Amino acid sequence: MSLDALVREGAADSSVIMLGGGMPATELFPRAALTDAFRAAMDDPAAAALQYDWPEGRHGLREWVAARLRGRGADVDHNAVILTAGAQQGISLACQFLLRPGSRVRVSAESYPAALELFRQREVVLAVGTAPADCVYVMDGIDNPYGSASDPDARADLIREGLPLIVDEAYAELDFEGRIPRPLLADARDRVWHVGSVSKTLSPGLRTGWLVPPPHLVGRVRRAKFTTDLQSSTMSQLLVERFLATEDYDAHLVRARSLYARRASVLSTAVRRHLPEWRFLEPAGGFALFLQTDHVSEHPTADQEWLRTATHHGVAFDPGSLFQVQPGSGTLAMRLCFSAADDEHLIEGAKRLRTAWRAYLKA
Amino acid sequence: MSLDALVREGAADSSVIMLGGGMPATELFPRAALTDAFRAAMDDPAAAALQYDWPEGRHGLREWVAARLRGRGADVDHNAVILTAGAQQGISLACQFLLRPGSRVRVSAESYPAALELFRQREVVLAVGTAPADCVYVMDGIDNPYGSASDPDARADLIREGLPLIVDEAYAELDFEGRIPRPLLADARDRVWHVGSVSKTLSPGLRTGWLVPPPHLVGRVRRAKFTTDLQSSTMSQLLVERFLATEDYDAHLVRARSLYARRASVLSTAVRRHLPEWRFLEPAGGFALFLQTDHVSEHPTADQEWLRTATHHGVAFDPGSLFQVQPGSGTLAMRLCFSAADDEHLIEGAKRLRTAWRAYLKA
Numbered sequence: 001m002s003l004d005a006l007v008r009e010g011a012a013d014s015s016v017i018m019l020g021g022g023m024p025a026t027e028l029f030p031r032a033a034l035t036d037a038f039r040a041a042m043d044d045p046a047a048a049a050l051q052y053d054w055p056e057g058r059h060g061l062r063e064w065v066a067a068r069l070r071g072r073g074a075d076v077d078h079n080a081v082i083l084t085a086g087a088q089q090g091i092s093l094a095c096q097f098l099l100r101p102g103s104r105v106r107v108s109a110e111s112y113p114a115a116l117e118l119f120r121q122r123e124v125v126l127a128v129g130t131a132p133a134d135c136v137y138v139m140d141g142i143d144n145p146y147g148s149a150s151d152p153d154a155r156a157d158l159i160r161e162g163l164p165l166i167v168d169e170a171y172a173e174l175d176f177e178g179r180i181p182r183p184l185l186a187d188a189r190d191r192v193w194h195v196g197s198v199s200k201t202l203s204p205g206l207r208t209g210w211l212v213p214p215p216h217l218v219g220r221v222r223r224a225k226f227t228t229d230l231q232s233s234t235m236s237q238l239l240v241e242r243f244l245a246t247e248d249y250d251a252h253l254v255r256a257r258s259l260y261a262r263r264a265s266v267l268s269t270a271v272r273r274h275l276p277e278w279r280f281l282e283p284a285g286g287f288a289l290f291l292q293t294d295h296v297s298e299h300p301t302a303d304q305e306w307l308r309t310a311t312h313h314g315v316a317f318d319p320g321s322l323f324q325v326q327p328g329s330g331t332l333a334m335r336l337c338f339s340a341a342d343d344e345h346l347i348e349g350a351k352r353l354r355t356a357w358r359a360y361l362k363a
Numbered sequence: 364m365s366l367d368a369l370v371r372e373g374a375a376d377s378s379v380i381m382l383g384g385g386m387p388a389t390e391l392f393p394r395a396a397l398t399d400a401f402r403a404a405m406d407d408p409a410a411a412a413l414q415y416d417w418p419e420g421r422h423g424l425r426e427w428v429a430a431r432l433r434g435r436g437a438d439v440d441h442n443a444v445i446l447t448a449g450a451q452q453g454i455s456l457a458c459q460f461l462l463r464p465g466s467r468v469r470v471s472a473e474s475y476p477a478a479l480e481l482f483r484q485r486e487v488v489l490a491v492g493t494a495p496a497d498c499v500y501v502m503d504g505i506d507n508p509y510g511s512a513s514d515p516d517a518r519a520d521l522i523r524e525g526l527p528l529i530v531d532e533a534y535a536e537l538d539f540e541g542r543i544p545r546p547l548l549a550d551a552r553d554r555v556w557h558v559g560s561v562s563k564t565l566s567p568g569l570r571t572g573w574l575v576p577p578p579h580l581v582g583r584v585r586r587a588k589f590t591t592d593l594q595s596s597t598m599s600q601l602l603v604e605r606f607l608a609t610e611d612y613d614a615h616l617v618r619a620r621s622l623y624a625r626r627a628s629v630l631s632t633a634v635r636r637h638l639p640e641w642r643f644l645e646p647a648g649g650f651a652l653f654l655q656t657d658h659v660s661e662h663p664t665a666d667q668e669w670l671r672t673a674t675h676h677g678v679a680f681d682p683g684s685l686f687q688v689q690p691g692s693g694t695l696a697m698r699l700c701f702s703a704a705d706d707e708h709l710i711e712g713a714k715r716l717r718t719a720w721r722a723y724l725k726a
Contacts, residue, residue: 029410047394050397050569114593121587207592227451228451228452229448
């Protein structure tokens with residue numbers, strides 16, 4: 001069975017505690033406010049939510065994005081913002097302009113799987129550490145999979161170095177302490193491709209994100225967005241736009257950070273207790289812990305075997321190889337998401353992992 | 364002012380009768396049914412509509428697409444269907460697999476602007492008529508901009524010829540008589556990239572369409588969809604899926620065809636009366652008339668000048684050059700959409716075009 005099939009099998013079985021997937025907490029979805037927004041949209045005689053819009057998306061939502069970036073020190077106008085189908089489409093559009101087969105993009109040794117897969121599909125060379133690069137993909141604020149906060153020195157280096165930057169802020173607003181750094185585009189406006197999203201904070205199912213390209217390329221990126229899918233969902237844009245206009249987004253973020261920080265603490269404690277052979281960095285934000293062990297396996301698909309064993313014992317996770325630039329180095333890793341499970345399931349999940357790990361080591 | 368700016372100016376001015384844009388009739392949006400669907404989605408404890416889903420999209424909607432194609436004679440399983448952000452994304456994904464810079468794609472001399480622009484962005488050679496080609500882009504059923512029904516002999520040739528086909532059925536269900544041909548993929552399953560959408564029939568703002576690639580490429584296309592935008596809007600998929608499960612889609616199509624056929628007739632009559640110098644083919648379906656005149660202009664941007672004059676006289680349209688493989692051939696053309704205007708505006712629009720045309724000829 002392929003890794004993909006294995007992951008799907010675990011997700012389909014409700015008796016399996018799912019600690020993979022990077023999904024937001026269902027409890028945080030603002031259903032009532034979105035229902036109000038939907039009603040208002042249906043009351044509009046022109047039913048704009050159901051109709052075509054321009055490729056770059058609705059003015060009001062672009063203005064919100066721009067104003068928020070201005071509030072953080074960046075010189076951004078609504079005309080510079082292109083609404084996208086989540087952060088992923090922002091990254092994908094940036095790639096169309098920055099990367100050719102053979103180009104070198106610098107990434108962290110462990111990074112966001114869909115970005116890594118995108119780069120590989122485009123036959124781009126993944127450069128780690130000090131290897132030469134044509135551009136840099138960086139998860140700023142909070143990274144994935146570690147949930148670490150950005151290092152100020154590394155950020156200063158990025159600004160000094162002068163390379164084009166794809167800056168992915170998908171998790172930035174979910175720093176548990178609400179410390180959101182000055183956006184990199186504030187200091188490198190003409191070579192930063194700024195990517196943001198409400199997928200982690202409001203709803204991923206609405207697929208609403210944004211891309212702020214270098215100013216001289218906005219027109220061309222808008223045309224690329226147009227030929228990709230004409231525009232993002234008007235309905236989703238309108239629901240998000242109205243939520244932001246009528247609700248207190250920052251208060252919503254405070255609630256979200258508090259819930260995720262608590263769940264992070266519950267899972268960290270449970271993992272320390274039940275899986276002492278696995279080490280991880282205490283996360284500063286985000287949805288997950290990234291766990292590594294020194295256990296060396298000769299098996300090239302050890303990762304898959306470990307997930308199979310765990311699923312058999314009623315718990316699933318995101319295999320570490322998905323995040324690794326050089327997967328299969330021999331030591332095992334996994335991402336455990338605390339975001340979408342309650343305390344009881346987090347603790348029970350860690351216990352099942354302990355049983356599974358013992359079974360795996362014996363096999 | 365650029366053509367794009369001119370088009371936007373006309374659209375933003377409510378005193379201008381907009382006969383461009385290819386938008387569905389607001390009256391046909393199924394607001395009540397979608398409101399029921401939204402409520403049901405918010406009542407789901409898991410709130411699946413707001414959460415992540417798999418790259419290929421929801422099972423129920425893929426099964427509906429597959430069943431409908433099976434009902435038309437094609438051997439299609441839900442696993443072969445990938446939900447996309449409208450037909451445009453289906454075409455765009457197909458291009459990733461079929462075309463490289465320098466590839467030759469056969470298109471009609473006048474075709475769908477966003478497909479032509481996509482091909483040009485990818486540095487693909489547009490081949491018309493009997494010129495050699497590596498693949499064919501065809502709007503099957505009803506084409507754009509003419510609203511003509513597919514020619515059975517041309518379809519038979521396409522099947523015989525053996526080239527890969529991107530088959531765009533975006534307008535197919537809006538043949539005024541409801542004559543929907545056997546899908547081309549029924550007879551060339553392994554080289555047809557079948558593209559469909561509910562954008563014209565239910566709502567473009569939901570961005571819900573589908574791609575049925577050749578069976579041996581489904582897995583790779585699913586990965587390409589994943590790196591493009593992870594997945595299409597779960598919310599939109601769920602609204603459409605529930606609409607199709609609880610409402611009578613075919614009865615909805617009958618109402619839509621009837622409205623559009625009547626509006627086509629009103630606009631055709633008005634154009635024949637007020638713009639006798641412009642010729643057009645009586646449409647068999649779709650949203651628009653494509654009008655051409657023998658008037659030759661030396662001006663390379665005559666098209667733009669003509670739109671500017673018309674907008675000044677309170678009416679706007681889609682400039683013909685957008686649809687032409689070789690724009691600026693010297694004779695003027697325009698697409699007039701009857702889809703989103705009521706009878707009064709259609710007639711008044713034609714009258715304003717007459718005044719504008721006289722002014723244009725004098726200038």
